[in-house]
Amino acid sequence: MNAELAVLITLVTYKLVLVGVGLWASRLNRTETDFLLGGRGLGPWVAGLSYAASTSSAWVLLGFSGFVYAVGLSALWMVPGILGGYVVMWVWFGPRMRAESAAENQVTLGDFLAARAKGTGRTAILWAGALLVLFCFIFYIAAQFGAASIAFENQFGLGRMESVLIGAGIILLYSLLGGFWAVSITDTLQGAMMALIAILLPVLALIAAGGPAEVWSTLQATAPDGYMSFTGERAFFIFIGFALGVAGIGLGTFGQPQLMSRLMAVKDEAARKRAFAVSIGWGLIVYAGMITLALSGRALLGAGQEGEALFYTLAGELLPPVLAGIIIAAVLSAVMSTVDSLLIATSAAVSHDMGVSKRYPGREVMISRIVMAALCAAAVVMALAIPATIFDRVLFSWSALGAAFGPIIVARVARVEPATGAILAAMALGFGMSALFFLIRGVGLEGTGGIGGVLADLAALPGSPFERVVPWILPLLIVFAWRRPAHA
Structure with missing residues (x-):
């Protein structure tokens, strides 16, 4: 069995599992809170792993590893900001957001932002927040469809339209069926798969490069000036700006509705504390793995590799075709599945915060599904019609x-x-x-x-x-x- 067939079989199997999860979760969706927050019943493993997969997903496997490969040790200043975001979210934000959202029946981040506002002021906050989420996430969702389509085109020779429609159709199907429960469980599967990959491939790369000492000596001898320096040998103020900037990426964590929903949905305080341990443990494993992969890859391949293709290149060189195909399929699935949490969050902003579902009492779940389908269709059109540079x-x-x-x-x-x-x-x-x-x-x-x-x-x-x-x-x-x- 060649790599292309392995990718196809793995993808088909994985997508059938996702649709199965959607069918199972569909019976749990009786109210709007069920559909948008899983009935506030998430346990620690689902909450922790789905949070981790939603906040990092395939970006850490491809983008972060490529950034470290290209920049060197100074790129590691990104890690404290990102993992610090995990700590602040679960340890500081978590208790207040979980307790208040349950006590006051808050369903979305907009509800939390506007909790003490009244009348037209509350409406203005909800609408402003929803419009910002819609504007930002519709481009983000379209970008994910575009990224998935490129992978399909490269792997199977499909056209762009077919590739976008296949990926979007599968994601929409299980999200429509199962709502937040389906999205959280599939993201949990995705997070577990990413953690396994982040252990296996970096270990193989490190062994192939001769071990830690050999990697270090090779990079010291061959890497450009500043690569092995935590400052990158930048001038002081430029370095401070660089470090603040890359660490500051973690600040974005504190305004993401798809992440806040996990804090609102975790079932109790004990589950929240365990979910934090799960998510931070996942982050330590995956980021350490990608650092190891990037530096080992630089020692093995030198500087001639496209950074974001490093993961695929090493998988192809270090693994038999079948295993390489499975790993590539797993990353492709992660890219595609990133969009499900964004789709739920955007649907919640439009249907709940903008009051669309409130106009049809008793039909909130149906309205949320209609809104989700419309958003997905709009993102597909954008992915097909707007040049890729828009999504860069x-x-x-x-x-x-x-x-x-x-x-x-x-x-x-x-x-x-x-x-x-x-x-x-x-x-x-x-x-x-x-x-x-x-x-x-x-x-x-x-x-x-x-x-x-x-x-x-x-x-x-x-x-x-x-x-x-x-x-x-x-x-x-x-x-x-x-x-x-x-x-x-």
């Missing part, structure tokens, strides 16, 4: 939502209740400043000199400190300074 920087949506929602969540978890105007201003400023620095990074001001040139140089650093960190500053000041009156 999907990290923007992660950072923009983090800056728009994160400061408000931090304030509310800290028992500070921002005024309605403060919440709306924080959303607008967080998102707007992220968009501004994203655009500055895209217009190429490096040669202009002066302050503009310096800002553009810093903005061009991986994980731009301006795009990731600066948009948090004013929103944080606003939500802590402009509070709701005590009697309100």
